[in-house]
Amino acid sequence: MKRIAVVTGAAGGMGRAIVDRLIEDGLHVVGVDLNAPAVLGMSADLSDFTPEVCDLTDAEAIFDLFDRITRRFGGVDALVNNAGTCFMSDFPDISADELDRQMAVNFSSAFHCCQQAVKAMAGRAGVRKIVNISSNGAYNFDVFDPPHYRASKAAMDTLTKDLARRYARDKIACNSIAPAMTQTPLFNVLTAEVLDRAISAMPHGHAMQPEQIAAWVGFLISPAGDVSSGNVIILNQGRDVR
């Protein structure tokens, strides 16, 4: 029986790479995304993949999603909270609506998925895994990230630590991966000038690739990752070492 992984934002740049990695590692992946044509289309070239269309800013829809997954597969072994975006209005001119949407897409979605996932993980064998895709933006204040984006990811990392502590004896491990510039469609939110400056600050002279981040997610979800919980793993080619 294959282990079941739920990956949110599955149709995006990082999400697709994580889906591919976990399938290659022998899991069955339930890929969740708001973008229906993109996530449904992934079934055409993937085996061991179940697409789910869901707006993760809707807590009730998340409850229904995990209910469907549990009825179909009997439970969940891994959750990757990867869905997210970066709204680019800058302080102090950030509307209340944009702040709410930023927190809803990046943080509340992950919070609600964790609430349902820990229930779906109950009674499953081995160490079950939650991996939250955070961002270097929560820690590096030289780069462009606006404050509501930073705060949404910092909140996520605090949730990571709480869940790691809370569920250690239940063998649910929870870690964050916080990447810097990774080449995905999310680059489109940046002007060419901001993008060039951010990429030239990367020590290797180029952005990271989604497959490189996905390999770390795969490692955490593999048996080698059983002993890690409560960590925020920064991936940035060594950019911020002082």
Ligand SMILES: NC(=O)c1ccc[n+]([C@@H]2O[C@H](COP(=O)([O-])OP(=O)(O)OC[C@H]3O[C@@H](n4cnc5c(N)ncnc54)[C@H](O)[C@@H]3O)[C@@H](O)[C@H]2O)c1
């Ligand atoms: N690309 C980077 O440089 C970078 C750096 C640090 C962190 N991150 C984080 O990585 C994660 C993945 O981003 P990406 O770069 O692959 O971006 P992306 O835009 O390619 O993918 C994001 C995916 O999330 C989905 N999504 C957005 N809102 C959703 C919602 N409400 N419900 C369901 N799905 C939704 C989108 O449809 C999309 O498929 C994000 O959390 C992002 O903050 C990215």
